Amino acid sequence: xxxxxxxxxxxxxxxxxxxxxxxxxxxxxxxxxxxxxxxxxxxxxxxxxxxxxxxxxxxxxxxxxxxxxxxxxxxxxxxxxxxxxxxxxxxxxxxxxxxxxxxxxxxxxxxxxxxxxxxxxxxxxxxxxxxxxxxxxxxxxxxxxxxxxxxxxxxxxxxxxxxxxxxxxxxxxxxxxxxxxxxxxxxxxxxxxxxxxxxxxxxxxxxxxxxxxxxxxxxxxxxxxxxxxxxxxxxxxxxxxxxxxxxxxxxxxxxxxxxxxxxxxxxxxxxxxxxxxxxxxxxxxxxxxxxxxxxxxxxxxxxxxxxxxxxxxxxxxxxxxxxxxxxxxxxxxxxxxxxxxxxxxxxxxxxxxxxxxxxxxxxxxxxxxxxxxxxxxxxxxxxxxxxxxxxxxxxxxxxxxxxxxxxxxxxxxxxxxxxxxxxxxxxxxxxxxxxxxxxxxxxxxxxxxxxxxxxxxxxxxxxxxxxxxxxxxxxxxxxxxxxxxxxxxxxxxxxxxxxxxxxxxxxxxxxxxxxxxxxxxxxxxxxxxxxxxxxxxxxxxxxxxxxxxxxxxxxxxxxxxxxxxxxxxxxxxxxxxxxxxxxxxxxxxxxxxxxxxxxxxxxxxxxxxxxxxxxxxxxxxxxxxxxxxxxxxxxx
Numbered sequence: 001x002x003x004x005x006x007x008x009x010x011x012x013x014x015x016x017x018x019x020x021x022x023x024x025x026x027x028x029x030x031x032x033x034x035x036x037x038x039x040x041x042x043x044x045x046x047x048x049x050x051x052x053x054x055x056x057x058x059x060x061x062x063x064x065x066x067x068x069x070x071x072x073x074x075x076x077x078x079x080x081x082x083x084x085x086x087x088x089x090x091x092x093x094x095x096x097x098x099x100x101x102x103x104x105x106x107x108x109x110x111x112x113x114x115x116x117x118x119x120x121x122x123x124x125x126x127x128x129x130x131x132x133x134x135x136x137x138x139x140x141x142x143x144x145x146x147x148x149x150x151x152x153x154x155x156x157x158x159x160x161x162x163x164x165x166x167x168x169x170x171x172x173x174x175x176x177x178x179x180x181x182x183x184x185x186x187x188x189x190x191x192x193x194x195x196x197x198x199x200x201x202x203x204x205x206x207x208x209x210x211x212x213x214x215x216x217x218x219x220x221x222x223x224x225x226x227x228x229x230x231x232x233x234x235x236x237x238x239x240x241x242x243x244x245x246x247x248x249x250x251x252x253x254x255x256x257x258x259x260x261x262x263x264x265x266x267x268x269x270x271x272x273x274x275x276x277x278x279x280x281x282x283x284x285x286x287x288x289x290x291x292x293x294x295x296x297x298x299x300x301x302x303x304x305x306x307x308x309x310x311x312x313x314x315x316x317x318x319x320x321x322x323x324x325x326x327x328x329x330x331x332x333x334x335x336x337x338x339x340x341x342x343x344x345x346x347x348x349x350x351x352x353x354x355x356x357x358x359x360x361x362x363x364x365x366x367x368x369x370x371x372x373x374x375x376x377x378x379x380x381x382x383x384x385x386x387x388x389x390x391x392x393x394x395x396x397x398x399x400x401x402x403x404x405x406x407x408x409x410x411x412x413x414x415x416x417x418x419x420x421x422x423x424x425x426x427x428x429x430x431x432x433x434x435x436x437x438x439x440x441x442x443x444x445x446x447x448x449x450x451x452x453x454x455x456x457x458x459x460x461x462x463x464x465x466x467x468x469x470x471x472x473x474x475x476x477x478x479x480x481x482x483x484x485x486x487x488x489x490x491x492x493x494x495x496x497x498x499x500x501x502x503x504x505x506x507x508x509x510x511x512x513x514x515x516x517x518x519x520x521x522x523x524x525x526x527x528x529x530x531x532x533x534x535x536x537x538x539x540x541x542x543x544x545x546x547x548x549x550x551x552x553x554x555x556x557x558x559x560x561x562x563x564x565x566x567x568x569x570x571x572x573x574x575x576x577x578x579x580x581x582x583x584x585x586x587x588x589x590x591x592x593x594x595x596x597x598x599x600x601x602x603x604x605x606x607x608x609x610x611x612x613x614x615x616x617x618x619x620x621x622x623x624x625x626x627x628x629x630x631x632x633x634x635x636x
Contacts, residue, residue, distance in 0.1 A: 004055035016053065023049045023188070026061050036063040038192060039072050039185045046072070048138055048185040064224035074099035076136065076187040077126075077196045077222040078106050083178035084125035085218070088118075094180065095157040095206060095215060101477070103221025107204050109157065114216050119198045122218070126196065133191040134175045138184055146170045146181065153179075157206070195229040196222040199236065203369060210367055235474050242474070244526035245373040251531055251588060253522075253539070254374070263371045263378030265519055270539035273568065275518060277537055279359055282383050282515065289404060291357035291385055296337025298361065302327035304336050307492055309428040313461040317364045334360035335511055338386040339493045342507075347497040352507060353389035353397055359518070360384045374523030381518045387510040388495065391436075394508050398444035398466075398483060401512045405468055405481045408514055411635045412525065414470040417477070418450055421458035421465050428462055429488030437485035438464045440508075462488045463511070472528040480516035480524065531589045532611065536632040541568045542592040542624075544606070545581045549573075555596040558606060558621045565625040569594075586611050594624065 005013045006025065016025060022040035026033045026049075039049050041060040046068060053059060062068055078097035085092050085108055097106030108114075114122075141149070143162050149172075150158040158181050162170055173182045175190055187193065198220040206212040223229040240246075248254050253271030260266060267275060283293065302320065305311040310318065310332070319330040331337075338356045347354075361381045370376050387397050402418075409416055420441055423434050441464055445452045452466075459465050468481035486509045489495075496504040515521040525533070535541055544559045546552055552573050562569040570590075572581045578595065585593045595607040606624055608616040619627065 004053060006053055006057045006059045009060050020053050021050045022047070022053065022059065022061060025053065025059060033061060033063070037061050038064060038069060038187050041068075046185050049188045069224060071099045072185060072187060073193070073224060074104040074222045075182075077193045077220065078104035079136075079173065079175065079178070079180050079182070079186065080126050080129055080190055080193050080196075081122060081198070081218060081220060082106050082180060083129055083175060084122045086178060087129075088121055088125055093155055093157055096161070103199070103219065105217050105219045107206070107215040107217050109206075109213055110216050114201045114218060116201075119201065119218070123196075123198045126193070129176070130190045130193045132176070133189050135189055136173055136175045136186045138171055138173055138186070140169050140171050143167055143170055146172065149179070150181070193222065195224065195226045196220055197229060197233060205369065210369070239474055239476070239527070242527040242530045244375070244523040247526050247531040248373070253526070261378070262368055263366055263376070265374065265377055265379070271522075273539040274522060274533070274537070277539070278515070278518060278522070282359065285404075285408065286357045286385070289355075289400070291355040294338060294341055294356045294358050296331070296334055296340075296358060296360060299328040299330050300336055302329050305329040308336055308489060309462060309492065313426050313428065317366075319363055319365060330363045331360070332362050332364045334358050334362065334382065334384040335386055335489065335509070339489065339495060339509075342388055342495055343493065347507075349390055349497050349499045349505075352497060353387050353393050355385060355387045357383070357385040374519045377517075377519050380520065382513050383515050383518065385512055387512070388490070388507045389510070390497070390499075390505070391508055394440050394485070394510070395444055397510055398440060398485070399447065401483050401510065402444065402448050402466075405514055409470065412528075414472065414528070416471060416481075417452075417469045418445060418448075419453040419455045419467050419469070420445060421455040421467050423459050423464060424457050424461060426461055427459070433487035433491075434464065437487050441466050441483065441485050460484050460511075462486050470524065472524060473530075474527075478524045480521055481514050482512065482516070484511040486511060533589070533591075534636055535591045535628065536635050538591050539568060540570050540588070540590050541628060542594055543585050543590050544569065544571045544594045544596060545578060545585070546573045547578050547595065547597040549575060550598065551596045551601050554601045558594070558596065561621045562625060567625060567628050582609070
């Protein structure tokens with residue numbers, strides 16, 4: 001065959017000489033496209049730019065503007081980083097280096113931890129290698145050949161990966177004197193890596209196993225052009241300013257203490273007030289939607305955890321103790337007690353749905369290496385609820401939860417995305433039960449009209465789930481709300497209801513959280529608002545400031561009125577300059593400063609000033625109370 005025909009995305013066909021590559025196709029269309037092309041798709045599969053085309057193939061050319069481009073750029077840049085590390089530190093052993101949502105990383109086994117100065121050297125070497133315009137070439141070897149190659153190179157981790165793959169053949173990518181195990185695709189040359197930055201260093205266990213070697217993980221990011229990179233780095237700098245650990249200390253909200261234990265939060269007065277506001281909000285919102293508030297114990301007998309499947313499938317994340325020779329598990333979830341409440345009496349179909357809500361404190365054994373401020377802790381409180389309903393009611397209940405999430409996130413100013421996480425390898429329950437649960441969630445997602453993605457194999461061990469990811473002010477994603485559909489635990493705990501026909505039937509259980517872990521949500525809120533909480537949520541809503549000592553009696557009386565009316569107020573009557581007091585209140589991000597001078601004393605007024613410096617009209621204490629009440633009522 002001297003000529004082949006390929007089909008382009010618009011349905012048109014294009015003839016090419018036999019043996020042509022995707023690059024040849026791009027060049028036949030135009031010089032501009034050939035210059036912009038970085039990879040391609042053949043019959044929906046991503047491939048390298050120099051891949052040979054077959055007759056009848058459906059082909060798409062990937063450029064830097066394509067949705068798939070960023071991952072290819074970042075993955076290729078991770079290889080460039082590994083090449084640079086090997087050039088500078090020849091004894092380093094390479095492991096894995098994937099692209100991730102914010103960039104890429106690569107893990108290395110090295111004798112000494114990397115330093116910030118090392119990062120600068122590695123980045124400089126990467127630029128040198130990129131400028132060298134090295135070809136990035138794919139080759140395929142038998143696993144035996146690849147194992148022999150990497151063994152000679154002293155790359156033990158690559159040998160282990162190939163052996164675990166169990167494949168007959170593997171693919172390698174070579175650039176200059178550097179070769180890496182990878183399925184690809186990659187950029188055609190190192191010069192296509194134009195805009196990158198190494199961002200941080202961290203420790204990471206090989207394959208996430210704390211019993212294996214501790215590796216050095218180097219994080220970086222890459223973009224198609226320098227303008228995008230600079231915008232991202234600006235967001236990173238802003239994120240550092242908003243870091244909830246930094247602001248939590250500055251605003252005196254919470255702390256951690258090694259004497260207490262890792263991952264255990266100590267809430268200070270203002271942080272505890274913030275929690276209380278959120279929890280009161282939660283109770284109100286749940287009660288008006290037909291939820292009953294319940295409360296379960298912190299520890300339950302080990303036999304219950306065995307029955308539920310947690311002991312077998314979740315034991316490594318739990319804490320256990322013994323009391324009077326009886327084993328107990330500290331609860332990592334609240335569902336068991338809620339099922340006990342359901343079982344405490346005979347239920348009729350007329351009673352359903354039942355919605356049990358608990359602000360339940362749970363404990364989970366998280367590895368020390370993954371603990372991260374409020375975002376990953378060992379003791380936390382979930383706004384947990386379990387809905388028990390008939391199969392016919394399931395669709396409406398799932399949609400009701402999605403609507404609940406939509407309304408609540410709107411109050412906090414969050415947009416969100418949804419994905420369906422399906423059955424994991426480690427799971428309980430029958431195939432039929434999983435199919436029913438997955439179908440129910442999928443149907444509700446489709447009817448919601450919102451876009452969603454499928455996250456294969458990431459469901460809970462007892463059922464599939466809808467994961468809801470919030471987008472904050474810096475366009476970062478945070479996992480908070482989830483909706484899980486469970487046909488399995490009701491069966492294990494023999495939950496029943498009497499149906500209209502007098503027969504006992506099995507209810508379905510929906511596990512769901514709206515905010516998720518209160519600790520994590522507060523961490524997200526701190527960074528989303530940069531500590532500038534809206535008035536309804538602010539632990540301190542106003543501070544009364546005197547100009548001189550002469551105003552203290554009136555200011556104290558105004559302070560007492562505000563506090564008695566429920567305004568969260570503090571006072572600063574120190575013998576300091578007013579400007580100093582205002583700056584301190586602004587640093588504490590208090591929404592309103594109420595200035596009291598001689599003029600305000602004479603008129604029985606307060607002079608409110610917003611934290612951004614804007615002055616409001618003077619008002620009486622009673623008027624300010626009404627003003628705050630309106631802001632709180634409207635969640636402003």
